[in-house]
Amino acid sequence: MVKQENIRNFSIIAHIDHGKSTLADRLLLATGLVSERDFRDQFLDDMELERERGITIKARSVAMPYKHTDKNEYLLNLIDTPGHVDFSYEVSRSLAACEGSLLVVDATQGIEAQTVANSYLALNHDLAIIPVVNKIDLPSAQPEGVKEEIVDFLGCHPDEIIFVSAKTGQGVPELIEAIIKRIPAPSGKKEGPLRALIFDSVYDDYRGVISHIRVVDGEVGKGDMVRMLQVGREYDVTELGTFSPKMKQCNRLTTGQVGYVVGNIKELSNANIGDTLTAAKAQVEPLPGYVEPQSMVYCGLYPSATENFENLRKALDRLALNDCSFTYEPESSQALGFGFRCGFLGMLHMDIIRERLERESDIDLVTTAPNVTYEILKTSGELIKVHSPADVPDRGVIEEFREPIVKLQVMVPREFIGTIMTLAEDRRGIYKTLEYIGSFRVLLSYEIPFAEIVFDFYDKLKSSTRGYGTMDYELLCYRDSDLAKIDILVAGVPVDALSLICVRDKADKRGRAILQKLRKEIPRHMFQVALQAAVGAKVVARENIAPFRKNVTAKCYGGDITRKRKLLEKQKEGKKRMRMVGNVTVPQKAFLAVLDSRDD
Amino acid sequence: MAPASSSSALYLHIPFCLSRCNYCTFTSYIQKQADISRYLDALTIEFEHLVYSNKLESIYIGGGTPTCLSLKEIEKWLVLLSGECKAPGCEFTVEANPGTLTMDKLMLLRTAGVNRLSIGCQTFCEKGLQILGRTHNVRQTEDAIAMAREAGFDNISLDLIFGWPGQTPCDWGRDMEKAVALGVEHISAYCLSYESGSPLEQLREAGKITPLTEDEERDLFDMTGEFFPAAGLMRYEISNFARLGHECRHNLNYWKGGEYFGLGLAAHSHVGQERFANTCDLEEYVNKLQLEGSACVFREKLPPEKYLRELTVIWLRLAAGINLREFRARTGAELMKALGQEITPLVRTGWLAWSDNHERLFLTEKALPVADSVLAELV
Numbered sequence: 001m002v003k004q005e006n007i008r009n010f011s012i013i014a015h016i017d018h019g020k021s022t023l024a025d026r027l028l029l030a031t032g033l034v035s036e037r038d039f040r041d042q043f044l045d046d047m048e049l050e051r052e053r054g055i056t057i058k059a060r061s062v063a064m065p066y067k068h069t070d071k072n073e074y075l076l077n078l079i080d081t082p083g084h085v086d087f088s089y090e091v092s093r094s095l096a097a098c099e100g101s102l103l104v105v106d107a108t109q110g111i112e113a114q115t116v117a118n119s120y121l122a123l124n125h126d127l128a129i130i131p132v133v134n135k136i137d138l139p140s141a142q143p144e145g146v147k148e149e150i151v152d153f154l155g156c157h158p159d160e161i162i163f164v165s166a167k168t169g170q171g172v173p174e175l176i177e178a179i180i181k182r183i184p185a186p187s188g189k190k191e192g193p194l195r196a197l198i199f200d201s202v203y204d205d206y207r208g209v210i211s212h213i214r215v216v217d218g219e220v221g222k223g224d225m226v227r228m229l230q231v232g233r234e235y236d237v238t239e240l241g242t243f244s245p246k247m248k249q250c251n252r253l254t255t256g257q258v259g260y261v262v263g264n265i266k267e268l269s270n271a272n273i274g275d276t277l278t279a280a281k282a283q284v285e286p287l288p289g290y291v292e293p294q295s296m297v298y299c300g301l302y303p304s305a306t307e308n309f310e311n312l313r314k315a316l317d318r319l320a321l322n323d324c325s326f327t328y329e330p331e332s333s334q335a336l337g338f339g340f341r342c343g344f345l346g347m348l349h350m351d352i353i354r355e356r357l358e359r360e361s362d363i364d365l366v367t368t369a370p371n372v373t374y375e376i377l378k379t380s381g382e383l384i385k386v387h388s389p390a391d392v393p394d395r396g397v398i399e400e401f402r403e404p405i406v407k408l409q410v411m412v413p414r415e416f417i418g419t420i421m422t423l424a425e426d427r428r429g430i431y432k433t434l435e436y437i438g439s440f441r442v443l444l445s446y447e448i449p450f451a452e453i454v455f456d457f458y459d460k461l462k463s464s465t466r467g468y469g470t471m472d473y474e475l476l477c478y479r480d481s482d483l484a485k486i487d488i489l490v491a492g493v494p495v496d497a498l499s500l501i502c503v504r505d506k507a508d509k510r511g512r513a514i515l516q517k518l519r520k521e522i523p524r525h526m527f528q529v530a531l532q533a534a535v536g537a538k539v540v541a542r543e544n545i546a547p548f549r550k551n552v553t554a555k556c557y558g559g560d561i562t563r564k565r566k567l568l569e570k571q572k573e574g575k576k577r578m579r580m581v582g583n584v585t586v587p588q589k590a591f592l593a594v595l596d597s598r599d600d
Numbered sequence: 601m602a603p604a605s606s607s608s609a610l611y612l613h614i615p616f617c618l619s620r621c622n623y624c625t626f627t628s629y630i631q632k633q634a635d636i637s638r639y640l641d642a643l644t645i646e647f648e649h650l651v652y653s654n655k656l657e658s659i660y661i662g663g664g665t666p667t668c669l670s671l672k673e674i675e676k677w678l679v680l681l682s683g684e685c686k687a688p689g690c691e692f693t694v695e696a697n698p699g700t701l702t703m704d705k706l707m708l709l710r711t712a713g714v715n716r717l718s719i720g721c722q723t724f725c726e727k728g729l730q731i732l733g734r735t736h737n738v739r740q741t742e743d744a745i746a747m748a749r750e751a752g753f754d755n756i757s758l759d760l761i762f763g764w765p766g767q768t769p770c771d772w773g774r775d776m777e778k779a780v781a782l783g784v785e786h787i788s789a790y791c792l793s794y795e796s797g798s799p800l801e802q803l804r805e806a807g808k809i810t811p812l813t814e815d816e817e818r819d820l821f822d823m824t825g826e827f828f829p830a831a832g833l834m835r836y837e838i839s840n841f842a843r844l845g846h847e848c849r850h851n852l853n854y855w856k857g858g859e860y861f862g863l864g865l866a867a868h869s870h871v872g873q874e875r876f877a878n879t880c881d882l883e884e885y886v887n888k889l890q891l892e893g894s895a896c897v898f899r900e901k902l903p904p905e906k907y908l909r910e911l912t913v914i915w916l917r918l919a920a921g922i923n924l925r926e927f928r929a930r931t932g933a934e935l936m937k938a939l940g941q942e943i944t945p946l947v948r949t950g951w952l953a954w955s956d957n958h959e960r961l962f963l964t965e966k967a968l969p970v971a972d973s974v975l976a977e978l979v
Contacts, residue, residue: 548970549815550791552821559611561875565979
């Protein structure tokens with residue numbers, strides 16, 4: 001058993017694509033845990049989607065025993081964190097399980113918005129930070145410039161920075177040395193009652209929930225009776241172990257150690273990330289920082305073929321076993337029939353869930369435009385959360401209509417300051433601070449409504465800064481705004497699935513943009529189709545789809561009736577895949593018009 | 601292949617042309633002596649295998665360009681249809697292109713019993729002929745009609761195409777006037793369609809020609825519906841106009857879901873609620889007939905409901921619409937029982953209408969230009 005003072009728990013934080021996972025892989029090789037022969041790229045990203053997208057979605061950890069030249073046996077526990085802002089709560093819990101962090105910066109890119117955001121997170125957790133400049137083997141690497149930025153940003157000594165190439169292994173021994181020398185050993189009380197932080201939970205078909213834990217105080221052993229402090233449920237520990245990197249059973253996990261426990265837990269929601277694991281009878285304070293999983297973005301998911309509703313439900317049930325951060329409840333729409341209102345951590349999370357649903361269960365889905373969660377204070381004093389425009393009550397009973405506000409940080413080369421200011425102000429951003437990082441780049445901070453950035457701000461940022469801009473955000477608060485619900489009417493019939501919430505004085509502009517988009521998506525009919533956008537009883541925009549003027553085929557070649565029939569059947573087939581709104585057929589794509597119309 | 605039946609209509613396909621027209625994707629080959637003779641041999645085999653019990657009420661020789669063959673070749677297929685296969689008064693149509701007709705050929709056709717000519721004129725505008733890729737000129741069309749009259753043909757139909765790139769309402773008005781002035785008994789007026797794979801479609805895709813807009817096409821369509829009836833040629837089908845009593849019997853049979861035999865390359869048959877089609881490949885056609893006595897490569901028997909739907913959408917193209925009694929007699933089914941659910945809303949919205957005390961259902965005037973949209977609801 002490794003002594004507590006020889007344990008090092010650390011994470012790697014970096015901007016996306018700065019080589020976090022590659023460096024983790026390199027450490028596995030350098031400590032000899034994985035042999036060259038078994039090695040494959042991004043060893044720790046094992047979900048198919050993670051590999052494809054080149055991002056880490058779930059937190060991972062791995063215990064690397066390391067024999068030092070000082071004859072001591074060390075245990076280096078690496079906790080790999082998700083690389084996307086959607087999962088920042090998971091990141092914060094992973095950081096809470098560590099004493100130190102490697103701050104990885106790409107030698108060709110420099111510090112980015114996420115580097116900054118994650119560094120602050122690490123600093124808030126009082127972690128020892130080891131700045132690492134990666135990719136120094138690349139010809140376009142500018143280690144000196146990046147070094148300057150880091151010194152400037154962290155206020156550290158230039159000698160503290162370690163230069164590596166995760167790809168070639170250059171600098172990695174020095175890095176390991178730094179981990180051992182600079183990251184403090186865990187400080188928990190060995191004798192104290194058990195307290196362990198759950199920093200991730202995954203579902204396994206055979207064993208139920210597997211919780212990834214960091215033992216803070218005391219120790220836990222096989223057969224122990226343990227309790228989840230926040231949810232208040234008790235379980236027998238049936239199995240525990242460490243990651244090396246595959247799960248390896250052991251009998252005890254002691255203070256400072258990182259590993260997993262299995263306890264016949266059937267639902268992920270009974271082992272929430274951030275919860276404290278303790279002994280069944282113990283009276284202890286919960287570890288700080290626990291937050292209930294919170295969905296930030298909602299959308300409606302409907303099966304294309306209405307008969308697939310039950311299949312969709314089963315698929316969602318199955319997916320929820322693995323991911324308790326998304327929520328779903330049945331809803332129905334006049335236009336789309338029966339489906340589910342689903343909540344996600346963010347847009348990436350939503351994309352992932354949607355993709356997994358389609359991939360793993362082969363159900364064709366119609367997605368409605370996503371919206372953020374709103375809060376409405378009614379005149380009666382009741383405060384409700386609104387996940388769907390359909391749930392917005394009458395204007396008369398609304399005292400305050402609140403929307404989520406985030407702190408947005410954007411990192412850009414300084415020549416783009418003006419561009420970003422225009423972009424952010426267009427979207428109701430309130431300028432907060434401007435900070436130079438090095439002499440060429442700036443970090444701009446805004447307070448901005450989440451709804452204004454969640455869907456397409458990132459793409460906009462990338463395209464208006466030639467790809468140089470990076471961003472990060474965190475939820476600040478809910479704030480009263482002058483919001484209104486826009487209803488869209490097709491041929492006089494309100495289409496619930498197209499309703500949206502937006503700022504009142506932009507309602508006519510948004511309404512018009514949506515109608516123009518719909519006009520392109522909805523096919524012509526035999527009659528004129530009127531499209532209207534309305535706020536309450538007031539129509540704010542109007543468009544018409546002209547009817548067919550001519551649609552008739554002429555010749556019947558030598559009695560080839562079959563061909564003629566097939567032509568008509570094809571027209572009819574096309575309509576079958578559409579939804580009926582009154583007597584107008586609306587293609588499924590049109591239900592995303594709300595989303596696509598933002599910049600038209 | 602086709603079983604014995606009560607069919608009394610025959611279509612015969614001659615898949616050869618002098619050159620291919622720009623709008624055409626129909627099965628035809630540029631004529632070659634050797635091909636023609638092998639083809640006619642095969643056609644003879646197919647004809648000999650044909651089993652029919654009734655005498656023929658209508659015969660239609662289409663193409664291709666049946667009249668582009670030599671006298672001797674024409675005689676070869678005419679001989680098949682001489683004599684007793686025809687009922688008295690049988691409508692016997694041959695498609696002809698101006699520029700391929702000579703007095704000799706016309707006399708030959710007359711003597712063999714051909715009593716109706718369908719002349720592919722398409723337009724009287726030289727610019728239009730060029731765009732459509734027609735090899736004849738306006739003069740030749742006029743000559744062909746005059747010659748046919750001289751040869752004694754008193755039932756002549758003209759094929760016209762409107763809506764070609766650059767055509768103005770004025771151009772189309774002149775075409776229609778000219779057609780009426782020539783005194784023909786029947787006119788088929790088709791709107792140009794850009795068939796996939798046709799040279800015109802490729803030109804359009806390449807941006808070399810600009811098709812008329814839908815509104816422009818609609819204007820020409822509306823002109824057509826006003827002009828011909830005013831000149832005594834009544835619209836009896838969406839694209840077909842005739843003087844009273846000169847409606848094409850053969851085509852009426854198609855629209856009313858009647859039975860017919862189709863002989864020749866790519867020809868279609870409809871016998872006993874089953875549809876057959878021959879191969880479109882000349883080599884395969886010749887080989888199959890020599891080996892098997894049949895060139896059929898496609899057959900479908902629609903399930904009853906689909907069959908009723910098909911019949912309904914085809915039949916509704918006739919101006920007179922569907923006579924319920926006739927429909928019942930043909931199918932044994934009640935139209936409203938089968939399709940009432942779709943028909944009723946279309947009547948309510950004015951796309952279909954009833955007459956003759958709810959015995960006849962037809963497409964309304966406003967439905968004609970968008971007939972496909974309306975019919976797609978029923979198919």
